[in-house]
Amino acid sequence: MHQHSHNETTHRAAAAMLPGWILLAALAAPALAQTLPVTPAQRSTAQQVAQAGVPLSELAPNAPDEYTVKRGDTLWAISGLYLTKPWRWPELWGMNLEQVRNPHLIYPGQQLVLEKRDGRATLRVRQAANGEQPPMQTVRVSPRVRAEALADSAIPTLRSNAIEAFLTEPVIVDEAVLTNAPRIVAAPEARVLITRGDRAYARGPLAAPLKVQTGASDYRVFRDARPLKDPVTSAVLGYEAQYLGKAVLVRGEGTQAVKTAGGGQEQLPVPATIDILSAKEEMRVGDRLLPEPPRLFTNYVPHAPARGLQGTIVSVYGNAVAIAGQNQVVVINKGTADGIESGHVLAIMTAGERRLDRSQPGERTAIKLPDERNGLLLVFRPFERLSYGLILEINNTVQVGDSVVSPQ
Known part of the structure; x- marks a missing residue:
């Protein structure tokens, strides 16, 4: 300043x-x-x-x-x-x-x-x-x-x-993390859909009920995570949760004595109260809450990996999208465990076609054309086994299964 x-x-x-x-x-x-x-x-x-x-x-x-x-x-x-x-x-x-x-x-x-x-x-x-x-x-x-x-x-x-939206919105998590995350359990007036300005109620796991804490009251709301699989091995590398919006915790969970039909009392859990601050999509009962992470203060500079890397595009960000163009975001099957870091530039390769060599009369030999470079992407948010990358340059469309390599 x-x-x-x-x-x-x-x-x-x-x-x-x-x-x-x-x-x-x-x-x-x-x-x-x-x-x-x-x-x-x-x-x-x-x-x-x-x-x-x-x-x-x-x-x-x-x-x-x-x-x-x-x-x-x-x-x-x-x-x-x-x-x-x-x-x-x-x-x-x-x-x-x-x-x-x-x-x-x-x-x-x-x-x-x-x-x-x-x-x-x-x-x-x-x-x-x-x-x-x-x-x-x-x-x-x-x-x-x-x-x-x-x-x-x-x-x-x-x-x-x-x-910028990808620095806070999409998140790759283990399945257990989202399963054990606090969940929305109800909305006032039995409302089905919840949006910005609405109040809702949530509960955490028994071992970690939602409590108001200084500096830790903001949450992001997600829906069921989608498995991201390696196109070659079919192994699940992580789960991409669908970002819905933001909420703030107003009151923590508790219990309250309630009269029973027989005239006695029983202690019932009282869910926590949350207010929806923003909504990219409407929310509903069952959606999950994850604490708002610290804002990412990551700097980027384009640079090639120090050693040769080879990976595969496993997903194009967006609902039911399989093909990407310039300035779109993709997920690759390499992450910090493979040496990937923010700023790495990778070349996108399109697989060469399989054809028959008909040049020699009477012969039909199966051949595969060489893979050709189709563009470049820059990794901007790596996770352990997966990374988000932005397509910087492209000659033709990119699709799931295309390979990425060091741009040498």
Whole structure:
């Protein structure tokens, strides 16, 4: 955060002092991005590639010598502007290890300069004569203190609206987790469907009844999980729960003495009270509650896996959808247990057709054409054995069963 207390101030001037070797943006929480530290792995990579750059053969044919970052730009778009392999961006971006304080952000208005030397290319932010960045946009404000998040204007890796919902909505869980989760048991006036603004009642498992706790009263509502199976082995890799909306716990569970028909009393359970804050779809009795997780402050930078990986697309996100196009989300059968991490770029391969070789008279030999690269996807939310990926580029449609490999 920074504060203004003068009649005229340079808008986001501090941002101009943040050159870096990676263009990272916090899609989930841009206001906190500038507080993220440089990881040892990032610094190690920076030390290896700083001043080295990439071979000139890796540059895009029309890579500009200079480029001014604009509002609406994304890392992936700029990477594609300069490189034939956009995931090699960190190698192109030269890093001054002595000056860099935060390599996670760059901003509209910064000028990128392509330098070519000894058969290699690097990209840097243009420095003014005094060593500072060129001035950013000037904004006139009244004489009072203002607070503004520097990272709000940093360019993101991707269009945030393409994946932001997936950072909180879909969830991959074990079957037992959802089975044992608290459930909606009733709504007022015997209402069948529940939506935003409605009140409902829920119960947790006997061992963990719902109780109001400080900072832990928000829940997400899900419906029965759908098994995600490996197309090759048919093994269930996880369950994808259908996100319905959000609820807040108003009162916890309890018990109450109730008179019986015989004039006595019995203790009956009293369900917890929840209010529905938002509803993507209408809810009903039997839907499950899971605690609202901490907001994901994950940064993304496109990069290839350190070692070769090969996986398969097991699902296209959406009801009864089997084919995907550009900017759609798919699930692959590889996760953190296989070394997958946020930002990994994978090539999508279309299986070659099986045909008969009829070129030789009198012969009919069965052949299989080679697999062909069909596009690229970027992993943005990995789980243990499954991961969500966004299709960045595509030549033809993608379907369940297509393979994904390291983009070498």
